[in-house]
Amino acid sequence: MLEAKLTQLHTLFASMDRALIAYSGGIDSTLVAKVAYDVLGDRALAVTAISPSLLPEDLEDAKIQAATLGIQHHCVETHEMSNPQYTANPVNRCYFCKSELHDTLKPLAQEWGYPYVIDGVNADDLKDYRPGIQAAKERGARSPLAELGITKTQVRQLSQHLGLPWWDKPAQPCLSSRFPYGEEITIAKLQRVGRAEVHLRKLGLQNIRVRSAGDTARIELPPHEIKEFVLSTDLPSLVQAFQALGFLYVTLDLEGYQSGKLNRVLELASTSA
Numbered sequence: 001m002l003e004a005k006l007t008q009l010h011t012l013f014a015s016m017d018r019a020l021i022a023y024s025g026g027i028d029s030t031l032v033a034k035v036a037y038d039v040l041g042d043r044a045l046a047v048t049a050i051s052p053s054l055l056p057e058d059l060e061d062a063k064i065q066a067a068t069l070g071i072q073h074h075c076v077e078t079h080e081m082s083n084p085q086y087t088a089n090p091v092n093r094c095y096f097c098k099s100e101l102h103d104t105l106k107p108l109a110q111e112w113g114y115p116y117v118i119d120g121v122n123a124d125d126l127k128d129y130r131p132g133i134q135a136a137k138e139r140g141a142r143s144p145l146a147e148l149g150i151t152k153t154q155v156r157q158l159s160q161h162l163g164l165p166w167w168d169k170p171a172q173p174c175l176s177s178r179f180p181y182g183e184e185i186t187i188a189k190l191q192r193v194g195r196a197e198v199h200l201r202k203l204g205l206q207n208i209r210v211r212s213a214g215d216t217a218r219i220e221l222p223p224h225e226i227k228e229f230v231l232s233t234d235l236p237s238l239v240q241a242f243q244a245l246g247f248l249y250v251t252l253d254l255e256g257y258q259s260g261k262l263n264r265v266l267e268l269a270s271t272s273a
Contacts (some may be wrong), residue, residue: 014039019036022044022047025065033069054175078104106141125240141189180211214245216249219251220258
């Protein structure tokens with residue numbers, strides 16, 4: 001199965017003369033960049049968008065990974081924070097984010113002679129509420145993983161098969177996803193939640209989220225890690241560190257981390273309508 005999927009990816013990229021990859025440094029876009037480079041060589045280009053919703057540490061990881069792959073890598077700034085439709089944080093916030101991204105990448109691709117802009121959307125993403133996918137499609141972006149029915153699990157399996165050392169890298173969506181819909185997003189809030197997550201990473205925790213609601217930080221960990229976290233962490237020091245960042249209250253989500261948890265409010269709204 002994996003070899004068949006890999007062959008399909010190779011065939012897809014072989015049909016392209018040149019391709020520009022919307023490359024965040026996450027496992028999905030990194031796999032796409034890897035295969036694109038294996039097939040197209042210097043006719044593939046990875047481009048990372050720099051904005052306040054991307055941690056500097058994650059940008060450095062993206063640069064290191066691109067250098068390891070050997071693919072050409074370019075960084076551009078995006079300005080979604082200048083769009084009040086984005087900062088108001090509506091339920092379709094991601095639409096405005098991806099609109100800004102692809103409105104930036106598409107002209108660059110045309111100017112530099114890349115007929116295709118490729119993203120890392122996988123087949124599982126199509127099952128969730130992802131308004132950003134619509135924005136990308138409207139601007140002509142292609143999603144090879146989704147087109148070939150490659151799931152998140154298969155992305156990791158293929159990455160491991162290809163010897164990519166970050167095949168088990170936790171998902172790291174943009175920092176704006178840490179805020180409940182309707183709460184205004186500011187650069188200061190993004191920096192606060194970002195530094196809080198970096199603090200937890202330095203404690204050895206990887207697959208984590210710090211959800212921010214007003215002055216409250218809610219830590220999400222995988223359910224099986226919660227007990228050990230409570231027993232082994234210096235909680236007063238952790239609270240002090242978070243308060244130094246500007247949070248007044250620090251809580252722990254006893255249910256544990258689940259991707260897309262903030263979208264539950266949308267499900268509740270649809271069932272009560």
